[in-house]
Amino acid sequence: MPPVPTVTATRTTSAPPTWAILERELFAVQDKAWRTFAGRYTDGAGRLIFRDTLGVGLDGRDGVDDFYEPFFNWPTLYLLGGSADILAAAHRHWQAVTDQLAEMSMLHERLERGYDWFHQGEGMLLFYGLCLARPDDADLRTLATRFADFYLPGGPNYDPEHRVIRAPHNGSEGPRWGFSDEEAYFPWSLALRPYGLPLDWIDEAAPFDELAGSPERARAYGRAMWDRMGRGDTLVNLASTSLVTNAYLLSGDRRYADWVAEYAGAWRDRLSGHEVIPDNAGLTGVVGEYLDGRWYGGHYGWAWPHGVHSVGMAALVGALNAATVTGDHGYLEIARNPLDTVMRHGEQRTADQMGTLGRRWRPHLAAMPADTTFMVPQRHDDSGWFDFTVLPNQLTVSLWHFSRDSADHDRVERLRELSNWDWTTVHTQRLKDEAGHEEPWWEFLAGRNPGFPERMLRSALETCDAKVTAIEADPVDPATGPSALDIHHWQDRNPIVTEALLQLTTGSPQILYNGGLAQLHVRYHDADLRRPGLPDDVAALVSDISPDHTVVDLVNVGGTPRSVVVQAGTYAEHELRTVGVDDDAPQPVEGRYVTVRLPAQTQVRLTLTLTLRAVPPMVQTPWEDR
Template sequence: MLRAEPVRATRRIRTAPEWAILERELFAQQDRAWRVFADRYTEGDGRLVFRDRLGVGLDGRDGVDDFYEPFFNWPTLYLLGGSSDLLDASLRHWRGVTNQLTEMGMLVDGYERGYDWFHQGESMVLFYALCLALPEDTDLKQLAARFADLYLPAGPNYDAEHRVIQAPHNGAAGPRWGFIDGEKYFPWSLPLRPYGLPLDWIGVSSFDELVDDPGKARRYGQIMWDRMGRGDVLANLAATGLATNAYLYSGDPAYKDWVLEYVGAWQDRLAGREVIPDNAGLHGEVGEHLDGRWYGGHYGWAWPHGIESVGSSAIVGAVNATLLSGDRGYLDLARNPLDAVLKQAEYRSLADMGTLTKRWLRHLDPERPTLTIPQRHNDSGWFDYNVMPTQLPIALWHFSRDTGDAERIERLREGSDWDWNAVHDQRNKDEGGHEEPWYEFLARRNPNFPEKMLRSALAISTARLETIENDPIDPAVGPDALDIHHWQNINPVVTEALLQLTTGSPQVLYNGGLTHLHLRYFDADARRPGLPEAVAALVSDIDPDHTVVDLVNLGDEPRSLLVQAGSFNEHALQTVAVDANPPRPVHHQLLVDLPPQSEVRLTLTMSLHARTPANQSPWEL
C-alpha cells in the first residue's frame, strides 16, 4: 500500500530551463539509440550476432563479461525514465546472452564457470540493474539467491573455517585453480605487455623472455599457479555484491551474515598494517603463497592495475557491509588503499606517468606537472604513477557523505594542474570520466555544468550512432573481423549525465558495484520506475543536511511522480520545503503533482542509511 505525502507545483513555467529541454532531448535520443544498436547487433532472442566461439584462446576462460557489457546501462536508463519497452529489451538481451554463453560452455546453470572478480564484476552490473528494476520478478529473485549461494559457507567457493574464497578464479564450478585450463604456462597475451610481469622476483626479467621461450613460459606458469592461482585475493570482495543483492530481494539474514563475515576477514587482514594486503593463502594467512608478501595477488597491488582494482574492490565490499549493517566502521577498509597511495603522492608530468593514462589525455597539459599517486607496489616499492582514479574517492564520498572523504577529494583538486570544470566529449566503456566537473557543480563552483554535460552526452551518443550506421564489420563473421570488445566500445546508451543530474549520483562502480542512487523517482500514474514523460529533474545539492531538486513538467498533461530517498529506500525523508515555503514533515515517500507547464523546487532533509534497505516496489510498501 502506497503511503506518500503529496505536494503540488504551483509555479507556471515562464521560460523553460535549457537544462530541462536538453535532458528530455537526451531521453528521446536514447530511445532511438538502443533500438539502432539492437537492430544492428542482436538476434531475435536477444543474443549478440556472433558465429564463433569463446573459450578457444590462450586462457580459455575470458570473454563472458564482454558479452554482457554492451547492455550494462540499459536497465539503468529505464530506471531513470527510459521507454517502457526498454526493460523488456534489457531482460531479453540478458537472457539471450546467457543462453548464448551457455551454449559455448562458458556458464554453468546460468552463471560464470570460473573467472576473476575484476571481470565477473563487469558481468554482474547488468544483472544487478535488472534486479533493481524488477523487484517483483520471481525468476530474478531465485537466480539472485542461487548465484549468491555459490559463495555462502555451504557453497563450493568459500572455506568458512579460514574465511577465504579459495581461488582468484571462482564461480559456478567452484574454485577454478590457476589461470588456464590444461597445461600450465604463462597465459597472457601481448596487449598486457605494458603492465610487465605479475611476479617480479622469480628470475625472469622481461615479458619477451616468456613469449620467446615456451619452456620458460611453462615453468613460469607453474610458479604462477602455485603462487597466484590459489588462495584468496582482495578482488574477491566484489563477490559480496551477489549476497547483498540476494539480501535486498529476500531479507534472508544468511546473506547479510556472510557479507559481514567475509568483509570482516579482510578487516582482520588489514589490522596492524599500513596498507591493506591483496592476498591470503588457503589457510587465511597473508602472503602464505608469496613468501610473506602482502602484495602480489591476482588483480592486486603489483599486477596489472593496482589501485584501479584494489580500490574498487575495497569500496564495493565496504559499502555492501555498511549498507547491510549500518556500521560505518567498515568504510575504513575502503579508505585505506586511497590514503596509502596518497601518502606517496608526487607531482609529475604526463611523460613521467605509467599505465592507464588514456583517461587523462584530454585533461593534462604535457608540460605541466600535476599531483599523481603510485598505482602499484612490488619488491621495488611503489611505482607506476598516474592521476588518482577520481571515481573511487567520489564514489566513497557519495555513499558516506563524510567530511573526511570530502577533504580527500579537495586535496586531489588542489593538487591538480588541470581544469576540474571542463566537460570533455569522452567515453570509456564504464561510461565514467566526468566525476570532477559534477563534483564542482555540487560544490557551487561550476554553475553551467548541467547544460555542458547534457550537450556532451548528446554528442557522444550521436557519434556512437553514426559509428553504428557506418560500421563496415559483419558481426557474424567472428573474431578475425570482430573484436568482442567492439559492441561495448560503441554502445550508444549514455546514463552518466542522467544519473548525476536527475538523481544526484555518480556512475556505478563498473567492477561489481550496485547502483546507489541518492534520489529515485517513480511515475505514479504509470506505476513504473523513472521520471514521467516530459518531466525533467535537476539535483543541485546533496549536502548531508539537505538536498535540493528542481522538477519541471515541460508537457501539456499533468504528471505525478513519487520521490524516494535511496535506491533501496534506505534513507529516511524527514522534511520538505516547497519553493520558498517553510518545511513540513514527511513521514515516508513524497508524491509530487506537476500540472502542465509547471515547475517546483524541493528542499529535502533526510537521515542517511536510517532504514533497512530492501529491493521493493513502492506500491508494496
C-alpha cells in the same frame, strides 16, 4: 507505512530551463539509439551476432563479461525514466546471451563457471540492473539467491573456517585453479610484458621470450604463477559481495547480509599491522602465504598492471556492500585505506611522466596550464611504489557520496587543491565504464560550476550521436564479417549514456563498473503508471546533496499533468524529515516518499532533509512497501 505526503507545483513555465529541455532530449535520442544498436548487432532472438566461439585456447576462460557489457546500463536508463521497451529488450538480451554463453560451455546454472571478479563484476552489472528494475520478477529473485548460495558456507567457493574464497578464479563450479584449463603456461605474458611481469622477483620471471626459442621458460613461469597466484584468496574477490548483497536486498534473508559482513570483515582484519590493505591470502587465510610473506602480488592486486584501479574498486565495492547490509560505517576503512596510502606517496609530476592506464586523463592534462599535477603510484613491488597516474576520482567521490563524512569530503578537496588541471571542464569522452566526469560534477555541487548541467547533457548527446554514427558507418557486418570478431566491438559502440542522468536527476555518481550496486541519493517513480523512473515530459535536477539538506528541481515541460513519487535512496533506506516547496517554510513529514503533482508546464523546487540510512534497505516499489 505512514501516508505519503503530496505537494503540487504552482509555478508555471512557458519557457522551461535549458537543462530540462536537454534532459528530455537525451531520453528521446537514446530511445532510438538502443534500437539502432540492437538492430545491427543482435539477431531475432536477442543474441549477439557472433560466428566464433569462446572457451578454447590458453585464455579460454575469458569473454563472458564482454557479452553482457554492451547492455550493462540499459536497465539503469529505464530506472531513470527510459521507455519500457528498453527494459524488455535488456531482459530479452540477458536471457538470450545467457543461452548463447551456455551453449559455448561458459556458464553453469546460468552463472560463470569460474573467473576473476574484476571481470565477473563487469559482466554482472546487467543482471543487477534487471533485479533492481524488476524486483517482482520471481525468476530473477530465484536466480539471485541461487547465485549467492555458491558463496555462502556450504557452497563450493567459501571456506568459513579461514574466511577465504578459495581461488582467484571462482564461480558456479567452485574454485577454478590457476589461470586456464590447459597446461600451466602463463597465457598473458606477452600482453603484460610492457607493464612488467607480475612477481618479477621469482627466478622463473628472468627474461624470456616465448616466441623466440624459450617456450619452456614460459611454461616454467606459468607453473610458478599457478602455484603462487592461482590458489588462495585475492582482494578483488570482494566484488563478489555484490552478488550476495543483491540476494539480500531482494529476499531480506539475513544469511546473505551475515556473509557479506563476515567476508568483508576478514579483509578488514587483514589490514591490521599493514600500511595498506594486502591483496592476497592463502588457503589458511595467512597474508603472503604463497608469496614469501609479501602483502602484494595477488591476482589483480598491487603488482598487477591495474594496481590501485582494481584494488581500490574492489575495496570500495566490498566496503559499501558491507556498510549497506549492516549499517556499520566502520567497514568503509577498507575503502579509505588504499586511497589515503597512495595519496601519502603521491607527488607532482609532468604529463609525460604519466604511467600506465592514463588514457582517461590525456585531454585533462593536455589543456593543463601548469607543468605538473598530482599523481599517485598505482602499483607496488619489491622496488616499492611505482607507476604514477592521476587518482580516479570515481573512487573518492563515490566514497564520500555514500558516507557524507567530512573526512571523505576533505580528501576530494585535497585532491582538487593538488590538481593543476581544470576541474570544471566537461571533456566529451566515453570509456566503457561510462564514468570520468566526477570532477565537474563535484564542482557543480560545491557551487563552483553553474553551467555544468547544460554542458554535461550536451556532451552526453554528442557521445550518443557519435556512437550511433559509428554503428551506422561500421564497416564490419557481424552477419558476414570476420568470424573472429573482436568481442569488445559491441561495448565500444553501446550508445547508452547514463552518467549524466545519474548525476543530474538522482544526485549520484556512475555505478562502479567492476561490480558495484546502485547507490542513488534519490530516485523517482511514475505515480500514474506505477513504474520506476521520471514520467514522460518531466526533468529533474539535483543541485545540492549536503548532509543537512537536498535540493531537487522538477519541471514538467509538456502539456499533460504528471505525478512523480520521489524516493529517498535506492532501496528506500533514507528517512524524510521535512519537505520545503519553493520559498515556503519546510514542513515535517514521515516516511521515505513524497508525491509531487506537476500540472502542465509547471516547475517546483523541493528542499528535503533526510536521515541517511535510517531504515533497512530493500528492493521494492512504493506500492508494496510496508
